[in-house]
Amino acid sequence: LPEIRPEPFLCGRAAEPSDIIWENLGSTDGMARQIRGTIYMSLLSLAGAAIIGFTAYVQPKVLEAQHNHAADTFINFFGTTILISGYLVVFIVVPIVEVSLMRHISVTQKEVSQVLKLVVFQVMATISTI
Numbered sequence: 001l002p003e004i005r006p007e008p009f010l011c012g013r014a015a016e017p018s019d020i021i022w023e024n025l026g027s028t029d030g031m032a033r034q035i036r037g038t039i040y041m042s043l044l045s046l047a048g049a050a051i052i053g054f055t056a057y058v059q060p061k062v063l064e065a066q067h068n069h070a071a072d073t074f075i076n077f078f079g080t081t082i083l084i085s086g087y088l089v090v091f092i093v094v095p096i097v098e099v100s101l102m103r104h105i106s107v108t109q110k111e112v113s114q115v116l117k118l119v120v121f122q123v124m125a126t127i128s129t130i
Contacts, residue, residue: 019106030103037101038117044090045121051086053128055079090121 024030059079066072094117104110 015106015108019108021104021106021110024103024105027103030105033101033103034113037097040101041094041097041117041121044093045117045124048086048090048121049124049128052083052125055082055086056129087125091118094118094121 027033059075062075062079063072066075094114098104098110098114098117102110102113104113
């Protein structure tokens with residue numbers, strides 16, 4: 001390669017064309033969208049973890065106070081439904097927000113971002129139940 005500057009320049013391997021999200025190339029607001037989307041996902045994750053932690057804390061207390069088998073069954077069902085809803089909201093919304101709000105340049109970048117957000121949520125949800 002001809003020298004353009006006195007110091008050599010670094011080259012890297014280009015991404016596969018199928019990995020590039022072509023419609024997002026050239027967007028100028030990508031970083032702002034990333035920050036805003038991460039803040040939204042953090043708030044959603046905190047809310048989901050709070051719901052899960054609150055339900056995990058309250059449900060055993062309510063069950064101890066009940067001495068009716070039908071009420072126990074209803075409380076278990078209701079508490080489990082709330083717990084599942086706390087997880088599902090995050091697991092459903094994260095991919096939708098990543099596709100519609102974020103301006104990822106590649107599919108790999110989008111998938112890594114989704115997985116990191118879901119892992120952080122899972123850790124927060126697990127810690128909230130301890």
